[in-house]
Amino acid sequence: MSDIQINIHSKNYPAIGQASHHKAIKDFKLLLRSGEFVCLVGPSGCGKTTLLNIIADLDKDYEGEILVGFEQAQPKIGYVFQNPRLLPWRTVRENLELVLGSDQALVNIDHLLEVMQLTQSQHVYPERLSLGMSRRVSIIRAFAVDPDVLLMDEPFVSLDAPTARQVRELLLRLWQDRSHTVLFVTHDLREAIALADRLIFLSAAPMRVITEVTVPVPRADRGDEKAIEVFRQQLLNDYPEIKQLL
Amino acid sequence: MKFSKKGLPVLSLLVLLVVWQVMAVFLSSSLLPTPAVVAKVFWRECESGQLPYHLGVTLLRLVVSFSVAMLLGCALGIVFGRNKQLDAFFDNWLVIFLNVPALVTIILCYVWFGLVESAAILAVVINKLPNVIVTIREGTRTLDQDLLDMARSFHFSRRKTLIHVIWPQLHPFVMGATRSGLALIWKIILVVELLGRSNGMGYQLHLFFQLFDVASILAYTIAFVAVIQLIELLILKPLDKKSLRWRR
Numbered sequence: 029m030s031d032i033q034i035n036i037h038s039k040n041y042p043a044i045g046q047a048s049h050h051k052a053i054k055d056f057k058l059l060l061r062s063g064e065f066v067c068l069v070g071p072s073g074c075g076k077t078t079l080l081n082i083i084a085d086l087d088k089d090y091e092g093e094i095l096v097g098f099e100q101a102q103p104k105i106g107y108v109f110q111n112p113r114l115l116p117w118r119t120v121r122e123n124l125e126l127v128l129g130s131d132q133a134l135v136n137i138d139h140l141l142e143v144m145q146l147t148q149s150q151h152v153y154p155e156r157l158s159l160g161m162s163r164r165v166s167i168i169r170a171f172a173v174d175p176d177v178l179l180m181d182e183p184f185v186s187l188d189a190p191t192a193r194q195v196r197e198l199l200l201r202l203w204q205d206r207s208h209t210v211l212f213v214t215h216d217l218r219e220a221i222a223l224a225d226r227l228i229f230l231s232a233a234p235m236r237v238i239t240e241v242t243v244p245v246p247r248a249d250r251g252d253e254k255a256i257e258v259f260r261q262q263l264l265n266d267y268p269e270i271k272q273l274l
Numbered sequence: 275m276k277f278s279k280k281g282l283p284v285l286s287l288l289v290l291l292v293v294w295q296v297m298a299v300f301l302s303s304s305l306l307p308t309p310a311v312v313a314k315v316f317w318r319e320c321e322s323g324q325l326p327y328h329l330g331v332t333l334l335r336l337v338v339s340f341s342v343a344m345l346l347g348c349a350l351g352i353v354f355g356r357n358k359q360l361d362a363f364f365d366n367w368l369v370i371f372l373n374v375p376a377l378v379t380i381i382l383c384y385v386w387f388g389l390v391e392s393a394a395i396l397a398v399v400i401n402k403l404p405n406v407i408v409t410i411r412e413g414t415r416t417l418d419q420d421l422l423d424m425a426r427s428f429h430f431s432r433r434k435t436l437i438h439v440i441w442p443q444l445h446p447f448v449m450g451a452t453r454s455g456l457a458l459i460w461k462i463i464l465v466v467e468l469l470g471r472s473n474g475m476g477y478q479l480h481l482f483f484q485l486f487d488v489a490s491i492l493a494y495t496i497a498f499v500a501v502i503q504l505i506e507l508l509i510l511k512p513l514d515k516k517s518l519r520w521r522r
Binding site for chain 1: 423434438439442
């Protein structure tokens with residue numbers, strides 16, 4: 029796996045009807061090192077989803093470049109959307125098998141289902157799943173394609189606290205198992221600290237990087253809410269400008 | 275009184291038969307034969323092989339023209355629904371073809387291409403096609419962009435996207451076009467046969483009309499309606515059930 033360099037000079041939305049011209053991203057630079065878990069933290073509406081869509085090649089209308097290694101290329105993406113976006117007319121297992129190319133093995137899926145505790149529900153249609161389960165399926169789907177970079181767009185939003193914690197722990201277990209490069213979007217600082225190697229703080233639109241911080245809390249202590257809270261307070265004291273963002 | 279869900283349709287059919295019988299007896303005219311007379315004619319025509327033959331010919335035309343219209347209509351409907359420029363260009367054509375009377379297309383097809391089988395099929399297809407295109411186009415416009423984005427970000431091939439993402443969403447629209455299509459097509463086919471073929475239901479009905487043979491007309495009609503009901507019951511309903519089993 030190679031490092032991924034993202035340079036976006038500008039991304040604008042043209043004026044449509046009543047909505048005026050909108051500058052979403054300006055001079056944004058980010059280096060994702062191989063196997064790193066990076067959290068983007070910023071106010072809602074600042075352009076985080078826009079950024080993920082650009083990286084996923086869903087949005088081609090921007091100025092800039094994405095480099096994999098040293099070449100301009102499209103990295104292989106596993107995308108966990110804000111809503112799970114499962115095909116309701118296919119079972120959980122069919123949803124997972126669909127994203128695999130013909131060259132990829134199916135064995136993979138059994139293991140992923142096992143880790144995410146979904147083996148029981150693999151032949152169920154998504155409408156029968158709870159939101160937490162659907163989210164887990166969509167996380168498995170992203171892991172299943174063995175991506176260069178995993179994009180996660182607030183995948184735990186609107187889950188109740190215990191469910192969110194459970195899915196978070198399962199996600200970490202999966203990530204440590206596989207060690208993919210992850211780009212994780214959130215506006216919850218505690219969640220970001222619990223998950224990330226590195227935090228990137230973003231400004232309101234037009235979005236740019238304000239500051240970045242490496243999380244010193246050892247992986248073993250990430251389950252400890254006190255340790256996370258201590259680091260959060262320290263962050264807010266050291267970087268007062270963060271407070272306005274959240 | 276309470277009837278079970280299955281009893282009610284049977285009862286309504288019985289009432290219809292009774293009304294028919296009473297009217298026929300009351301009028302006692304050869305222009306409205308009793309159900310018993312019609313049943314006798316029906317049996318006679320079946321035994322002679324006339325009814326099965328003409329019914330078969332008409333059904334064959336129905337299957338061919340319906341398949342062509344649905345296939346072309348679905349393909350074009352999806353294309354127009356996805357491509358705004360093509361849609362803007364062809365929209366006028368659609369409106370024109372939607373509003374040309376069926377009789378005009380039938381006559382023109384026979385005049386231009388002769389009284390041949392292909393002209394008959396073409397006339398039916400032209401009548402049905404714009405309907406299918408418009409229905410499927412509306413369906414395509416309502417496709418869920420979130421799911422399409424998902425398919426793109428996971429690099430689904432065009433084929434995979436069509437089968438697993440687009441088609442299931444279009445299913446209700448396709449079923450709608452199928453049902454309204456069957457009803458429309460078989461009526462048009464009868465006219466096509468009446469005007470320019472020497473077999474099929476339409477041709478036979480025309481013959482009975484000239485002889486004022488109402489019993490035969492009713493016998494053929496009942497046979498045809500029964501067949502269409504069977505198609506609904508044995509093909510369309512199970513299809514519906516199968517493709518909607520994912521719903522809660």
